[in-house]
Amino acid sequence: MADLRSSSRSRDLDKLLLRPGHLVGPTFEPGAQLRDDLQEYVRILVVGAGGLGCELLKDLALSGFRNLEVIDMDRIEVSNLNRQFLFRLEDVGEPKAEVAAKRVMERVSGVNIVPHFCRIEDKELEFYSEFSIIVLGLDSIEARSYINAVACGFLEYDANDEPLEETMKPMVDGGTEGFKGHARVILPGMTPCFECTIWLFPPQVKFPLCTLAETPRTAAHCIEYAHLIKWDEVHSGKSFDPDNPDHMQWVYLEAAKRAQLFGIPGVTYSLTQGVVKNIIPAIASTNAIISAACALETLKIASGCSKTLSNYLTYNGLEGLHTKVTEFVRDKDCLVCGPGIFMELETSITLKLFIDQLEEHPKLLMSGASVTVRGKNLYMAAPPLLEEMTRSNLAIPLFELMDKSPTGIVHVTGTAGKGDKRQSCLRKLRVAFKANGITDTDMAGGA
Amino acid sequence: MIRLFKVKEKQKEEAGNANGRGPLKKQSAGELRLHKDISELNLPKSCTISFPNGKDDLMNFEVSIKPDEGYYMGGKFLFTFNVSATYPHEAPKVKCKTKVYHPNIDLEGNICLNILREDWKPVLNINTIVYGLYHLLTEPNHEDPLNQEAAAVLRDNPKAFKSNVRTAIGGGRVGDTYFARCI
Ligand SMILES: [Zn+2]
Numbered sequence: 001m002a003d004l005r006s007s008s009r010s011r012d013l014d015k016l017l018l019r020p021g022h023l024v025g026p027t028f029e030p031g032a033q034l035r036d037d038l039q040e041y042v043r044i045l046v047v048g049a050g051g052l053g054c055e056l057l058k059d060l061a062l063s064g065f066r067n068l069e070v071i072d073m074d075r076i077e078v079s080n081l082n083r084q085f086l087f088r089l090e091d092v093g094e095p096k097a098e099v100a101a102k103r104v105m106e107r108v109s110g111v112n113i114v115p116h117f118c119r120i121e122d123k124e125l126e127f128y129s130e131f132s133i134i135v136l137g138l139d140s141i142e143a144r145s146y147i148n149a150v151a152c153g154f155l156e157y158d159a160n161d162e163p164l165e166e167t168m169k170p171m172v173d174g175g176t177e178g179f180k181g182h183a184r185v186i187l188p189g190m191t192p193c194f195e196c197t198i199w200l201f202p203p204q205v206k207f208p209l210c211t212l213a214e215t216p217r218t219a220a221h222c223i224e225y226a227h228l229i230k231w232d233e234v235h236s237g238k239s240f241d242p243d244n245p246d247h248m249q250w251v252y253l254e255a256a257k258r259a260q261l262f263g264i265p266g267v268t269y270s271l272t273q274g275v276v277k278n279i280i281p282a283i284a285s286t287n288a289i290i291s292a293a294c295a296l297e298t299l300k301i302a303s304g305c306s307k308t309l310s311n312y313l314t315y316n317g318l319e320g321l322h323t324k325v326t327e328f329v330r331d332k333d334c335l336v337c338g339p340g341i342f343m344e345l346e347t348s349i350t351l352k353l354f355i356d357q358l359e360e361h362p363k364l365l366m367s368g369a370s371v372t373v374r375g376k377n378l379y380m381a382a383p384p385l386l387e388e389m390t391r392s393n394l395a396i397p398l399f400e401l402m403d404k405s406p407t408g409i410v411h412v413t414g415t416a417g418k419g420d421k422r423q424s425c426l427r428k429l430r431v432a433f434k435a436n437g438i439t440d441t442d443m444a445g446g447a
Numbered sequence: 448m449i450r451l452f453k454v455k456e457k458q459k460e461e462a463g464n465a466n467g468r469g470p471l472k473k474q475s476a477g478e479l480r481l482h483k484d485i486s487e488l489n490l491p492k493s494c495t496i497s498f499p500n501g502k503d504d505l506m507n508f509e510v511s512i513k514p515d516e517g518y519y520m521g522g523k524f525l526f527t528f529n530v531s532a533t534y535p536h537e538a539p540k541v542k543c544k545t546k547v548y549h550p551n552i553d554l555e556g557n558i559c560l561n562i563l564r565e566d567w568k569p570v571l572n573i574n575t576i577v578y579g580l581y582h583l584l585t586e587p588n589h590e591d592p593l594n595q596e597a598a599a600v601l602r603d604n605p606k607a608f609k610s611n612v613r614t615a616i617g618g619g620r621v622g623d624t625y626f627a628r629c630i
Pocket of ligand 1: 192193194195196197331334335336337338
């Protein structure tokens with residue numbers, strides 16, 4: 001019985017994985033082995049267990065993946081229940097990741113889902129490096145930008161600035177806003193990363209504060225007045241927490257009072273939440289469609305059963321249905337996914353000499369450079385205060401300042417280019433230190 | 448693609464902790480861009496910048512402005528900047544920490560400056576904002592009021608406004624509000 005059931009469950013999947021085809025990817029090897037390997041070896045991380053995340057977990061489990069993990073820092077709220085279909089009334093207050101993992105495991109036999117109830121920043125980088133593919137079901141630019149930086153951080157390039165395939169961490173990113181959504185495939189080093197195309201996200205609408213204070217005309221103006229101005233006036237020092245229902249209720253009541261004063265209609269609690277948290281009401285079917293597209297792309301990346309989406313799909317279900325795929329191009333100088341300029345250095349070179357070398361490097365010709373390595377500002381040419389604080393580093397070998405790591409990424413800012421084209425710029429450098437006959441392990445031991 | 452994953456599994460075992468790199472910190476694109484802005488700062492003498500959390504946290508800093516002309520000449524005004532990881536997609540959050548009698552800055556330190564909100568563009572930078580703030584102090588305007596009373600006085604009676612500002616920055620009461628000395 002069990003066998004019959006499992007074979008009927010993978011029937012549709014088998015059509016993709018067991019048979020050859022003419023639209024398949026270059027490395028595709030159909031067969032039962034492929035199906036088993038997908039189950040055994042592929043580990044997928046779903047980031048976010050909200051509207052999109054619930055759909056993604058279900059879709060990926062039903063697509064035959066068995067090793068899933070999910071990370072989300074939120075707890076379930078009553079207002080989630082209309083679309084986050086894995087959650088029930090009695091789950092309110094429980095961590096989303098834990099309940100979502102449990103519900104999908106109850107319904108789909110054979111799948112194992114490990115929940116992580118924490119912030120994405122709380123996990124070590126090693127945690128993210130364990131996964132074959134990272135699938136994003138998020139609603140914030142910040143979180144996407146963070147995961148993108150982590151995933152692109154694993155990417156390494158060879159001496160010819162070609163990305164090393166085995167260091168590539170694919171991402172599939174879904175997003176929805178009301179009736180609109182997108183699904184995209186990010187193969188760092190091959191297709192544009194999130195940062196290459198950050199302009200795709202429209203900037204948040206911000207009203208002038210004086211309009212809010214003096215001449216409100218819309219319900220949103222009244223809400224932002226209560227949120228940005230009135231809150232501080234009344235709660236001196238206590239900061240507003242958008243996830244605290246009492247705070248939200250207070251803003252709503254203040255906004256309603258103000259709306260009445262100016263004769264403005266339309267202030268409701270849900271609009272207050274929407275304006276303050278900058279969210280557009282989610283539509284369950286949009287989430288389902290976008291998630292399906294993302295799950296399919298994940299399956300294609302993992303199995304090679306078809307060429308992947310290239311590389312950005314937009315969906316709009318507002319009037320009829322419009323969907324389109326756009327092939328965006330990489331920003332070759334992207335600070336996050338680009339190769340950067342390669343430099344081979346002696347371990348003895350001081351920071352000062354390194355900065356001097358930037359001036360002569362044919363691809364840089366950079367003068368007055370400031371140098372930063374993984375969040376440590378090694379040298380700042382300006383302002384004077386920081387220059388003074390970092391000046392003592394100039395005499396220290398760069399190798400030591402970089403914790404004796406044999407290779408690393410360095411970012412430099414300065415004035416670069418030739419003649420009239422000289423302008424200030426920020427560049428990524430890939431540095432490697434010459435071994436000098438000493439092995440890496442010796443050097444690590446000497447630290 | 449699946450062969451890739453098997454290869455990876457093996458490689459990871461071999462690599463293990465061989466390249467023991469120190470604790471990695473992810474530097475956001477916003478941090479990098481801010482690093483550029485800060486290292487290119489070109490502030491007028493009347494402005495000084497400080498970093499309360501040290502040289503490695505550029506995302507939170509303070510700028511003090513001491514206008515050398517206009518109504519607020521001689522006063523010293525402290526502004527806090529809070530920059531997010533999505534900078535410059537998003538403008539920094541700036542507040543005035545010095546309580547000031549000013550038509551475009553309210554008593555909580557909120558500032559009505561277009562480039563901080565509706566007119567922010569990623570091509571702008573920290574230098575632009577500091578100059579904007581400096582301009583706000585030398586040329587207060589009554590057309591974008593956050594402090595209504597101050598704006599009305601500036602519009603109707605600039606002399607009285609001037610005298611109110613002197614009272615406030617010297618440490619004193621304007622109407623019902625007490626301002627601490629900031630000269
Ligand atoms: Zn990129």
